[in-house]
Amino acid sequence: MGDLIDLAAIETAAGHIAGEVVRTPTVPSPGLTALLGAPVLLKLEQLQRAGSFKPRGVLAKLATLSGAERSAGLVAVSGGNHGLAVAEVAGAAGVPAVVVMPENAPARSIAGARAAGADVRLTPDIPAAFALAGELQAAGSTLVHPFDDPVVVAAQGTVGLELARDGMALGEPPTDVLVSIGGGGLLSGVATAVRALLPDPRVWGVETVGAEAMSAALAAGGPTPVTITSSITTLSAPSASQLTYDHVRARVHEVLVVSDADAVAGSVELAEHAGVWAEPAAGCLVAGARRVLDRHPDARLALVICGANADVADVLRPAG
CATH class of the missing domain: 3.40.50.1100 (Rossmann fold)
Structure with a gap:
């Protein structure tokens, strides 16, 4: 353990x-x-x-990031709420963010994340969303994981x-x-x-x-x-x-x-x-x-x- x-x-x-x-x-x-x-x-x-x-975790994580990690931009994978929280917190802090959600995520969360300024990318399902977020992290973005942190x-x-x-x-x-x-x-x-x-x-x-x-x-x-x-x-x-x-x-x-x-x-x-x-x-x-x-x-x-x-x-x- x-x-x-x-x-x-x-x-x-x-x-x-x-x-x-x-x-x-x-x-x-x-x-x-x-x-x-x-x-x-x-x-x-x-x-x-x-x-x-969800903003509780996102705000705490953002407080621990270096300037370079912020500048690299955030990436989040979400069934709805985590992505919306990342979008709102990042937007208020002036940090770029990509939010990956499945196509069947709540319409309110998708619209809200976009309104907050995030680049929202939709995938066929949640496993595909996690996979795409992993690719974006490997390319240099800073992952804000919804629970594994x-x-x-x-x-x-x-x-x-x-x-x-x-x-x-x-x-x-x-x-x-x-x-x-x-x-x-x-x-x-x-x-x-x-x-x-x-x-x-x-x-x-x-x-x-x-x-x-x-x-x-x-x-x-x-x-x-x-x-x-x-x-x-x-x-x-x-x-x-x-x-x-x-x-x-x-x-x-x-x-x-x-x-x-x-x-x-x-x-x-x-x-x-x-x-x-x-x-x-x-x-x-x-x-x-x-x-x-x-x-x-x-x-x-x-x-x-x-x-x-x-x-x-x-x-x-x-x-x-």
């Missing part, structure tokens, strides 16, 4: 991004509490700049840092924290933070069928390529990394897998019962929460609402 990040790394990342990100709220959800029959906290990271947690993982852990501190301040910290998984950077960072700060929490990852990179890695004993069939592009990493696999194996209680349809239904339930518009990558947590409560009826839940970069059509398309 490689070196794992710790709370000190997350606190260092918090210093790098202070004043550059929204300090998003953690709030009780009476509607979801009534729906699920258990106390529910929501970490509202969909209110973050660029509509997801300890700086990025530590910065995503600031979500968990805030969640844990807010949960303690509210008087009844969560016993169970649910985080969706693409490549596992957010889950790795959040698990590190909440396990350091909360009293023995269970941390659960949630994937969708056909985007099971972390489940496959856990079953195989290490990262392994997976075939992507899920319609939820923001969770569709072609494999976990050794870095995220090591964190999840050490610090996550279990990874749950739900269907695309359940993830979409969860987005609708978040809108109807919590007044929160969130993409299916966050909606999957509602289905995951039901599974947790089946096993632990006395749980107090916290759901990390990771992003909101989905149009109505994007949400409804996978439902069939």
Whole structure:
């Protein structure tokens, strides 16, 4: 097992991004509490700049780059949110950026990345996007990886840092924290933070069928390529990394897998019962929460609402 990040790394990342990100709220959800029959906290990271947690990692990474690395221009590969974050952060900093996305990435993310000034290149699928990004890196661009980077993982852990501190301040910290998984950077960072700060929490990852990179890695004993069939592009990493696999194996209680349809239904339930518009990558947590409560009826839940970069059509398309 490689070196794992710790709370000190997350606190260092918090210093790098202070004043550059929204300090998003953690709030009780009476509607979801009534729906699920258990106390529910929501970490509202969909209110973050660029509509997801991703700018945290991008800003922290940018802070560590040399002038030469910035001048070479950034390249990012993304199912949507990471690319949009790189485009916005790079554009604001005057750094050129190429963002590679699959053709089925959310239209909002593609349009937003272009509006921020990035050179957006579309590929047939996410494995092809990773391949093209690798070629651009080999040609000299500076890669900002969405999850295979300890700086990025530590910065995503600031979500968990805030969640844990807010949960303690509210008087009844969560016993169970649910985080969706693409490549596992957010889950790795959040698990590190909440396990350091909360009293023995269970941390659960949630994937969708056909985007099971972390489940496959856990079953195989290490990262392994997976075939992507899920319609939820923001969770569709072609494999976990050794870095995220090591964190999840050490610090996550279990990874749950739900269907695309359940993830979409969860987005609708978040809108109807919590007044929160969130993409299916966050909606999957509602289905995951039901599974947790089946096993632990006395749980107090916290759901990390990771992003909101989905149009109505994007949400409804996978439902069939």
